[in-house]
Amino acid sequence: MMEDYQQGNCVGRYLRQIQKESESWYQGRNNTPDARLWINNYAQKYGGQFYFNFYGMSSRNIFGTEGYNGQNMIIDMNNSRIVITNSSATAWDTKALMLDVIQNGRLPE
Numbered sequence: 001m002m003e004d005y006q007q008g009n010c011v012g013r014y015l016r017q018i019q020k021e022s023e024s025w026y027q028g029r030n031n032t033p034d035a036r037l038w039i040n041n042y043a044q045k046y047g048g049q050f051y052f053n054f055y056g057m058s059s060r061n062i063f064g065t066e067g068y069n070g071q072n073m074i075i076d077m078n079n080s081r082i083v084i085t086n087s088s089a090t091a092w093d094t095k096a097l098m099l100d101v102i103q104n105g106r107l108p109e
Contacts, residue, residue, distance in 0.1 A: 005061070005077045015048075019061065022047030036093045039066045039074070057103055076102050 004011035025046035035041045043051030043064060051064040061077040070087030072094065083098045096108050 001063075002075055002077055002080060002082065006080075015063070018048030018050065019052055019063070022050070022052045025051065036095050037090055039064050039072055039094050039098065042095065042099055054099060054102075057099075062102060072098060074098050074102050079105065081105060 001011070001015070005015045006012065008016075022045040025040065025043050040046075040051055042054050044053035044055065044058060046052070049065060051066070052062065054062055054064065060079070062074060063077065064072070064074045066072050070085055070090045070092070072083075072085045074083045075081070081102055083101050085094075085098060101107055
């Protein structure tokens with residue numbers, strides 16, 4: 001997926017198109033202390049099953065998905081970084097363990 005995006009082939013053009021046509025995402029925004037548990041609370045746009053324009057990284061081409069039971073994926077198309085999680089519990093900080101890793105390029109200490 002990342003290679004397709006970077007090479008601009010048919011799949012890459014499709015990914016760019018859904019990113020371009022994504023819409024503002026404020027639906028279901030969680031303002032409780034649990035907000036840090038969900039990727040969608042950090043995204044400003046949504047389209048084609050992906051979250052985009054993450055706070056602090058809106059100038060970068062980052063795709064995020066959020067699945068059931070801690071199955072999450074964030075791909076930084078600009079810096080060739082991918083973070084994927086799969087957990088039997090969802091009570092962990094997605095910002096620290098996923099978004100900060102994508103943003104800074106290193107794991108938390």
